[in-house]
Amino acid sequence: MILAFVETAHGTLKKTALEVVQFASGLGEVTALALGSIPDTELAKLGQAGATKVLHIADEALNGMYSRAYTKAICAAAGQVHADVIVMSHSSTGKSVAPRVSVRMQCPLFAGVGALPENGSMRKTVFSGKAFADLAYQGGKAVISINPNSITPVLSDKAATVEPLACSFDDRDFDYTIKQTIDESGGHIPLPEAEIVVSGGRGMKGPENWGPIEELAQLLGAATACSRPVADVGWRPHHEHVGQTGITIKPNLYIAIGISGAIQHLAGVNQSKVIVVINKDPEAPFFKAADYGIVGDAFDVLPKLIEAAKKLKQSA
Amino acid sequence: MQLLVCISKVPDTTTKIAFVENNTKFSESGVQFIINPYDEWYALVRALELKETLGGTVTVINCGKADNEQIIRKALALGADDAVRIDLDASDAMQVAVNIAAFAREHTFDIILTGKETIDYNGGVLGAMLAELLDLPYISLASKLEVQGDVVTAEREIEGVKEVVEGKMPCVISAQKGMAEARIPNMRGILASKTKPLQVLPAVTAENTVHVNAFSLPADKGGCKYVDPENAGELITLLHSEAKVI
Numbered sequence: 424m425i426l427a428f429v430e431t432a433h434g435t436l437k438k439t440a441l442e443v444v445q446f447a448s449g450l451g452e453v454t455a456l457a458l459g460s461i462p463d464t465e466l467a468k469l470g471q472a473g474a475t476k477v478l479h480i481a482d483e484a485l486n487g488m489y490s491r492a493y494t495k496a497i498c499a500a501a502g503q504v505h506a507d508v509i510v511m512s513h514s515s516t517g518k519s520v521a522p523r524v525s526v527r528m529q530c531p532l533f534a535g536v537g538a539l540p541e542n543g544s545m546r547k548t549v550f551s552g553k554a555f556a557d558l559a560y561q562g563g564k565a566v567i568s569i570n571p572n573s574i575t576p577v578l579s580d581k582a583a584t585v586e587p588l589a590c591s592f593d594d595r596d597f598d599y600t601i602k603q604t605i606d607e608s609g610g611h612i613p614l615p616e617a618e619i620v621v622s623g624g625r626g627m628k629g630p631e632n633w634g635p636i637e638e639l640a641q642l643l644g645a646a647t648a649c650s651r652p653v654a655d656v657g658w659r660p661h662h663e664h665v666g667q668t669g670i671t672i673k674p675n676l677y678i679a680i681g682i683s684g685a686i687q688h689l690a691g692v693n694q695s696k697v698i699v700v701i702n703k704d705p706e707a708p709f710f711k712a713a714d715y716g717i718v719g720d721a722f723d724v725l726p727k728l729i730e731a732a733k734k735l736k737q738s739a
Numbered sequence: 740m741q742l743l744v745c746i747s748k749v750p751d752t753t754t755k756i757a758f759v760e761n762n763t764k765f766s767e768s769g770v771q772f773i774i775n776p777y778d779e780w781y782a783l784v785r786a787l788e789l790k791e792t793l794g795g796t797v798t799v800i801n802c803g804k805a806d807n808e809q810i811i812r813k814a815l816a817l818g819a820d821d822a823v824r825i826d827l828d829a830s831d832a833m834q835v836a837v838n839i840a841a842f843a844r845e846h847t848f849d850i851i852l853t854g855k856e857t858i859d860y861n862g863g864v865l866g867a868m869l870a871e872l873l874d875l876p877y878i879s880l881a882s883k884l885e886v887q888g889d890v891v892t893a894e895r896e897i898e899g900v901k902e903v904v905e906g907k908m909p910c911v912i913s914a915q916k917g918m919a920e921a922r923i924p925n926m927r928g929i930l931a932s933k934t935k936p937l938q939v940l941p942a943v944t945a946e947n948t949v950h951v952n953a954f955s956l957p958a959d960k961g962g963c964k965y966v967d968p969e970n971a972g973e974l975i976t977l978l979h980s981e982a983k984v985i
């Protein structure tokens with residue numbers, strides 16, 4: 424049995440939940456585990472990606488991420504269904520919980536994997552996206568965390584059955600307190616989960632010029648990002664910084680505007696399926712990594728893209 | 740307060756990655772090695788700042804062979820009081836965690852700090868493994884860290900959300916951008932680093948749980964298709980009907 428630990432937020436499944444179940448269903452029969460307050464009707468949707476059963480610990484104390492409590496819950500669920508393999512997202516939660524589960528269950532951890540096992544190994548990106556490593560896996564006990572946006576769920580109309588799971592916690596399982604949770608997304612999609620990302624660099628000349636980037640992003644349903652120099656000088660918030668020392672992302676489409684494409688920046692974005700580069704310098708190294716390019720001034724090009732995106736949206 | 744900072748040796752961020760021995764080994768030829776930026780810029784510098792305001796010591800620990808001592812000396816030059824190198828050619832986070840935990844059990848630390856991940860293997864799992872092995876709280880992805888008495892307050896920047904978390908020492912914390920500003924060692928620090936204690940300890944036996952069969956590089960793109968800037972709107976059409984991504 425494969426146990427898929429899915430994350431929820433505000434009573435709904437996170438985007439990664441279906442990715443995790445989809446990945447798990449490529450390994451065997453899937454039981455999912457969800458924690459905290461979420462309606463059964465929402466959890467039943469996990470059947471669409473291949474879960475037959477969902478275990479639900481509806482304790483509202485689990486609405487916040489407490490790595491020790493989560494570890495206890497996951498180990499309890501794994502014991503209940505005799506799971507050999509536990510799959511979760513390589514999200515902030517997965518990074519805090521998967522290593523604990525791996526230590527507690529004494530089984531190897533495959534962290535940040537991007538694809539199902541193939542020919543005796545699982546592929547993950549290393550060197551911040553500059554290379555891949557194939558990690559030996561011949562089956563057997565494992566904890567696997569998968570990179571967000573690596574797996575495309577193929578949905579059916581099946582529903583999973585939802586069963587409550589009892590698990591008792593004590594104070595030690597909640598070994599810190601979450602004092603405050605501040606939403607900084609401004610209602611936008613979190614960057615690591617975004618399928619389309621529009622990103623600006625020093626070529627934008629100043630924070631006051633971000634309007635068109637935000638407008639284009641909104642029209643495309645995209646998240647916004649930036650290069651390191653832009654975050655360093657405070658034109659944009661640090662959580663938008665993508666690159667080797669920022670966030671590594673893997674969207675379907677990455678549009679880089681006024682970013683030259685230093686090796687450290689490329690490392691964070693070069694797994695994007697399609698890369699568009701807009702830069703007035705034809706020698707910008709980013710063009711070598713691009714699928715589509717426009718050699719031109721961002722301030723001339725952006726209004727044309729916005730106009731075309733509006734037309735596309737109207738025709739859809 | 741006693742602070743332990745875990746540091747890893749990684750290739751410089753500008754390194755062009757290549758592999759040798761039939762793609763089973765990272766090519767170190769001509770590579771400049773540095774302290775993993777998250778470990779140095781944020782975890783170590785914040786530990787030094789806490790020591791400067793609250794008193795105590797900062798110990799750095801690294802798992803590696805003798806050639807890692809160059810980066811360990813840099814940590815000492817930045818201001819760490821002493822260093823430990825566990826003589827282990829580690830290839831697995833679990834091995835590193837078991838070894839650092841074995842050392843930490845023999846000593847008393849209020850906070851164990853790691854970077855949020857290394858820029859070579861990108862696991863980001865060491866801190867949580869240590870916390871589990873040492874039965875400690877773990878606060879991950881902290882972009883801010885304050886200490887008052889035995890209470891730590893951290894800000895965690897996670898998927899579109901900032902969380903303010905309060906916990907008690909001893910604990911394990913992973914650091915990310917925002918926690919501190921990178922420092923450059925000064926001449927006094929560099930001179931002092933040569934005589935600061937650097938203890939070498941034998942590794943404890945820990946199974947290598949994950950093996951790399953082979954490394955590979957991403958396939959080259961098929962070349963860039965250029966769109967005329969005068970007719971930039973055409974790009975949207977291509978992305979919609981050719982690339983099918985919007």
